[in-house]
Amino acid sequence: MLIKNITLPRDLLTLSEASLPDQQITVLLGPNGSGKSTLLAQLATQIPDCAYLPQHNQSYDALTVGDLLALGQQRAETPVAVDVVAELELTSLLTQDVSQLSGGQQQRVWLAFILLQNAPVILLDEPLNALDLRYQKRVLDLLPQLSATILVVVHDLNYAYQIAEWVWLFTAGEITTGQPATIMTASTLTAAFATPVVVDQTVSGEVIFRI
Amino acid sequence: MKRLSWWLVAVLVAISGITLALPLGHTWPTPQIFWELRVPRLIFAILGGAMLAASAVIFQTTLRNRYVDGGMLGLASGVELGNAVLAVFFAPATPWRVLTGAVWAVVWLLILRASMLRILRQPLQLLLGGLGVAMVLNAIMTLLTSNQGFVGKSLANVTVQDTWLLAIVGIVGIIIWQIAGTTLTYFALPKLHVVQLGIDETRLSLLWQLGAALLIGAVTAVLGTTFFVGLIIAQVIAQVVVKPAQNRLVVTGLLGAVMLSTSDLLAHSVHYPVELPTGAVLMLLTAPLLLILWKGGPHVN
Numbered sequence: 184m185l186i187k188n189i190t191l192p193r194d195l196l197t198l199s200e201a202s203l204p205d206q207q208i209t210v211l212l213g214p215n216g217s218g219k220s221t222l223l224a225q226l227a228t229q230i231p232d233c234a235y236l237p238q239h240n241q242s243y244d245a246l247t248v249g250d251l252l253a254l255g256q257q258r259a260e261t262p263v264a265v266d267v268v269a270e271l272e273l274t275s276l277l278t279q280d281v282s283q284l285s286g287g288q289q290q291r292v293w294l295a296f297i298l299l300q301n302a303p304v305i306l307l308d309e310p311l312n313a314l315d316l317r318y319q320k321r322v323l324d325l326l327p328q329l330s331a332t333i334l335v336v337v338h339d340l341n342y343a344y345q346i347a348e349w350v351w352l353f354t355a356g357e358i359t360t361g362q363p364a365t366i367m368t369a370s371t372l373t374a375a376f377a378t379p380v381v382v383d384q385t386v387s388g389e390v391i392f393r394i
Numbered sequence: 395m396k397r398l399s400w401w402l403v404a405v406l407v408a409i410s411g412i413t414l415a416l417p418l419g420h421t422w423p424t425p426q427i428f429w430e431l432r433v434p435r436l437i438f439a440i441l442g443g444a445m446l447a448a449s450a451v452i453f454q455t456t457l458r459n460r461y462v463d464g465g466m467l468g469l470a471s472g473v474e475l476g477n478a479v480l481a482v483f484f485a486p487a488t489p490w491r492v493l494t495g496a497v498w499a500v501v502w503l504l505i506l507r508a509s510m511l512r513i514l515r516q517p518l519q520l521l522l523g524g525l526g527v528a529m530v531l532n533a534i535m536t537l538l539t540s541n542q543g544f545v546g547k548s549l550a551n552v553t554v555q556d557t558w559l560l561a562i563v564g565i566v567g568i569i570i571w572q573i574a575g576t577t578l579t580y581f582a583l584p585k586l587h588v589v590q591l592g593i594d595e596t597r598l599s600l601l602w603q604l605g606a607a608l609l610i611g612a613v614t615a616v617l618g619t620t621f622f623v624g625l626i627i628a629q630v631i632a633q634v635v636v637k638p639a640q641n642r643l644v645v646t647g648l649l650g651a652v653m654l655s656t657s658d659l660l661a662h663s664v665h666y667p668v669e670l671p672t673g674a675v676l677m678l679l680t681a682p683l684l685l686i687l688w689k690g691g692p693h694v695n
Contacts, residue, residue, distance in 0.1 A: 235590060
């Protein structure tokens with residue numbers, strides 16, 4: 184999928200068009216303030232059939248989890264192939280008010296709200312925020328099962344490497360794209376984050392990033 | 395919520411009975427006083443209170459701001475100014491003040507949507523902006539009507555025509571509510587999500603707010619501007635009944651009806667034969683409800 188005429192503040196990022204591999208997971212990596220969220224918000228306005236999860240979400244009135252998820256499902260022309268509610272363990276929360284939940288619970292609810300829309304393009308801005316390891320793993324398992332083109336902002340390099348099929352890396356206002364193995368090298372990551380990043384490989388071939 | 399609704403209905407019935415039958419000045423109401431003064435006045439108080447409170451719920455929900463109502467946005471002051479201009483320059487319109495009030499409210503709403511509501515998005519900004527507009531409009535009205543011999547706003551001068559016009563506006567509000575269906579729930583979501591769900595929020599909010607403006611405009615034409623009242627009543631119910639705004643409309647309307655009918659009963663009976671301004675009594679009665687909000691503390695959104 185080629186997205187043209189991207190307009191972003193020039194001091195943030197030089198980018199006029201970008202391509203997302205269809206039905207694959209693209210991870211967006213970059214330092215704080217590099218324009219990741221701005222880009223996602225911009226793409227959300229340019230891709231009308233996308234579902235976009237911003238970093239911060241809140242309900243403005245009393246709303247149960249069940250009602251919120253039903254609103255998300257309304258948009259889906261066909262139901263999602265995966266049981267998102269079960270995968271994110273939301274069944275016991277369905278009757279509770281969204282605003283009364285903990286931060287991690289709310290994040291799971293809003294993520295489910297987005298995924299239930301069964302949109303062909305999904306933009307997720309730091310979906311792992313406030314999620315504990317258990318649910319980070321659930322999301323890791325869940326996203327590849329969706330038949331959607333996914334662009335996700337992640338800060339954990341190990342997690343990014345595990346989930347990514349394609350990577351966009353922001354470095355000093357420039358963006359480089361490619362396969363994870365090509366883009367996520369010690370030198371490129373060190374340059375992008377202005378912090379030494381070490382990439383190790385175990386005897387079993389597993390790649391590990393550390394600082 | 396049902397129990398609270400029934401309790402409010404019971405209180406309303408009791409207040410209505412007292413209002414209709416209360417002997418004032420040691421005399422029982424004559425049939426003429428009963429049918430031409432007390433009944434229309436009571437109906438106006440019940441409908442008006444419900445409409446005042448329901449309009450606050452709608453404005454708070456569609457603007458995603460729990461600190462506003464028709465008074466705080468300047469709409470009520472706009473209605474008073476508009477009707478004062480009509481009274482000064484076209485006195486024959488005065489008997490139709492409820493209808494003209496509703497129309498003025500719609501005009502001011504459209505002006506606000508094209509200006510203030512588009513620019514001021516932060517809750518506090520909107521609150522201060524609305525109060526600023528209200529103060530300016532109030533000042534203009536005061537200057538315009540000084541030495542004109544205008545009497546203060548009160549339900550004491552409610553006419554039969556006021557009451558049936560209010561009922562018509564109320565019915566229009568109910569029709570808009572039925573057309574809009576359960577869509578008030580969408581405003582619990584951030585605007586971004588509503589847009590992505592394929593909902594035209596601008597049109598939807600216009601529909602709801604037009605209905606709310608009609609309600610507040612019609613009531614204000616007779617009652618006058620009552621700052622904070624709708625806001626507080628709507629928030630008290632929102633705190634007591636944790637249900638979506640759509641489900642709170644009726645019970646909030648009932649509390650509004652109880653508050654205004656009680657205020658009006660006190661306004662015309664406490665210091666008889668002197669009539670107190672109903673709006674002032676209403677604001678006085680509503681103030682203690684603030685304690686419920688303060689008690690809620692950080693839980694109040």
